[in-house]
Amino acid sequence: MGNCFSDMQGGKQAVGGVQQRSTVAATSDPNNAGHNDAVEFFYRSRGLQQLFAQIELSLSASDLLDRDITSKSDPMAVVYAKQRDGKLKELGRTEVVLNSLNPNWIEKVTVTFQFEIVQPLVFHVYDVDTKFHNLPVKMLKLEDQDFLGEATCVLAEDPFLRISRIIESGGSVPICKTEVVNNNLNPTWKPLCLSMQQFGSNDNPLIIECFDFNGSGNHVLIGKLQKSIADLGKLHEGRSGSNLTITSSHHGHEKVLKGQLFVDQFREKEQYSFLDYVASGFELNFMVAVDFTASNGDPRNPDSLHYIDPSGRLNSYQRSDPMAVVYAKQRDGKLKELGRTEVVLNSLNPNWIEKVTVTFQFEIVQPLVFHVYDVDTKFHNLPVKMLKLEDQDFLGEATCVLAEDPFLRISRIIESGGSVPICKTEVVNNNLNPTWKPLCLSMQQFGSNDNPLIIECFDFNGSGNHVLIGKLQKSIADLGKLHEGRSGSNLTITSSHHGHEKVLKGQLFVDQFREKEQYSFLDYVASGFELNFMVAVDFTASNGDPRNPDSLHYIDPSGRLNSYQRAIMEVGKVIQFYDTDKRFPAWGFGGRTYDGTISHRFNLNGSASDFEVEGVDGIMAAYASALRNVALAGPTLFGQVINTAAEIAGQSLSYNNNKYFVLLIITDGVLTDLQETKDALVRASDLPLSILIVGVGGADFGQMEVLDADNGQRLESSTGRVATHDIVQFVPMRDVHDRQISVVQALLEELPGQFLTYMRSRDIQPRPFHVAQTGQTSG
């Protein structure tokens, strides 16, 4: 790959494993892309194997120079092969991308990749001058264009693999790498041997990166994947490949497939440790030889290394006899002795057998203090209780608190190797055997059932410095198995002493494990669920005389829509999309109809019996005609339209359960009877119905916010019944204008949520619907 570098051969060797004989023959699969059947057939008929592969180059560029005055450059790329004599032979061109300094060309350039030779490629990027835009790219004369720049590369890859292990801090540490295979897009490397000490455990995630060797040391990452040793075993068993991908800096960080990794050999070989042998009965036989040379000094001299101190203090050739004493630290700071262990002879790492019993009180924090003494030989025959501590050698002290406020934190391992916390449980105070409330995780949070999750158990500390008690790594699938098998999994912590051993700190059990499929709003719509739109318009006098241009109901001859028309249009447009029959019930309220009575629910189209209109246009027409025929009156009462909408929604349930109703109420004013509306809303809250209220004009809509119940206060009717769901969404039109969000966005924000709440609470799933039979509406 280019430059000469010292000791190239050395740099290409495999590192970190035991070399073994390669027994796998190389395979070469002809690439399918841009395959020329005729050519291949020709060669095959003459007994010649293909020595090349067709590859497709996708090109993109960034930060190009801006050559055009009035707009940006219009770049096009040309690909050349540099021939032996230095001349450039054109291989292909991309299309021209208009007005872009960061073009992502769609046209691919096909190149024949020959395995045996190194093929240098040269790329030229041109800014195509405007007057050539209608010509086919091939016809463009390059000398007439603006040259933007050149790049070269070599069409060969020297791939090698590097395996890294993800460590606790989130980073990764390389364990080993394969040798470099020159000029090969389908390389087979020699086998690698890894020890458990290197990769941790069979489930530890390993990052396998495939690099293109570069003599300068700047190896280019071709692609990578993350697999555990167990995953690699499965790949080998299933004879399947795993995708090597790279995150594209364009395309919004999409993963680009760069190749596949296959595991040709996979063998586990058990290697026993020193402790395995000892545990199985192997013994070390200890023999002692003591130095009696004169250089130690006369034993009668206190400076001698052999001096036996009458006071009992041990010289270097002897050892300590430790005993531990446990105290409880009382409120006044005084220490109260709780118990003592026995004396262990001759040990600097004692494992006392005598236990100390402590009364653990859940309510208070109990600090404990430990003192370790070296007991003088002459006291060895006394009961431990009788020993006077002030006569012993004090070796050291330790304290701890006998209380833990544990909580769990679950994190997900991300591609870069780090971990991102997903959730944590509540803190259980003062409990060494805590049971936490169930946690719910969505697939969006944990990725996939096999994604490794880190579960850490912390001891809550008010200052925020929570102490890690222990942790473990499990995937969702593993947790499911733990639940099934009713078994626990060890929480461990890496000890800073004892040579980084894992210290067992507790066990984690999974008491509940339930998978629940959750469909999205679009899943339902796709399977045939419909939204049915209904609209109710405020005809109270507070809107102002419609003939007056200041009126909220003024129909502008120039075509400019008033607030009512705008709300109907914008909301209706979206809902109409989901409403299959496009027939909408449309009502008015608070107006005086032709017979002189004030109605709180009259048909907008003026008909006595039929309340439906066709399409959003139908609503607009009915609205305009109603303004001519109905006199504005009052008061502002929603109860009747809500009840009617509820009736329609309820009746539809007799036929099927795939319809959801949306009532849009457009009003300018404050409700006259808030309780009546609350009653109607509570009665309607258990139905497939959502109510969107748009407030037009400048009134104070404070009470409407109460109906919206976004603050968590459920609506209460006058009979004591409380709303089952929050089915109201309220948006004041002037807020929409101030904040420049569309009224549709604001109003419909809660709609999919309310729809899903209704469906999920009744376990109604997206399915091809059929007419209800008795008992169809199940819960």
Add this chain to the structure above:
Amino acid sequence: MSTSYTLEITVISGENIRKNRKPVKKDAFVVIRTDSHKFYTTKMDAGGGSYPAWNEKVAVDMPMHARFITVEVQCKTSGGSKTVGTARVPLSDFVGGYVPQNYLHFLSYRLRDCNGERNGIINISVRAKVPEYASCSRAEIGVPLALGETYSGGVVTGVPIWCAYPAKF
């Protein structure tokens, strides 16, 4: 004619329930009454405190004449138990109306204590199991006669009597 029908009531959960002005610690349970004689009790909720969760299904024999059911939340006391909150569920909230007879109703009610003060919310679900012979799931809409030009009638909607007046049977 039978003198009762079955109500499938699931006592789901309670919210913000207090005993003597303090949040309930544990062991709350629910008693359902349809008339003065019969009552049904749920298990005690161990860990929920003032937000107990029972999720317990109770099959309640509803006498034909009964107009409402009473739901009581009770707590264990040293002497037995004490009712901390009561709610009345009227028949009309789950029978009649426009929804199918066997619709699963999710209902919630304000609980009030013996002094009439508000004390939390109770969440239940109710499904009426209507006896076979009086079963009807929906109003039936008739089919127009295909009589061509001479046809001048309309279409009727038949509403089974059971749906409209359940208490009469």
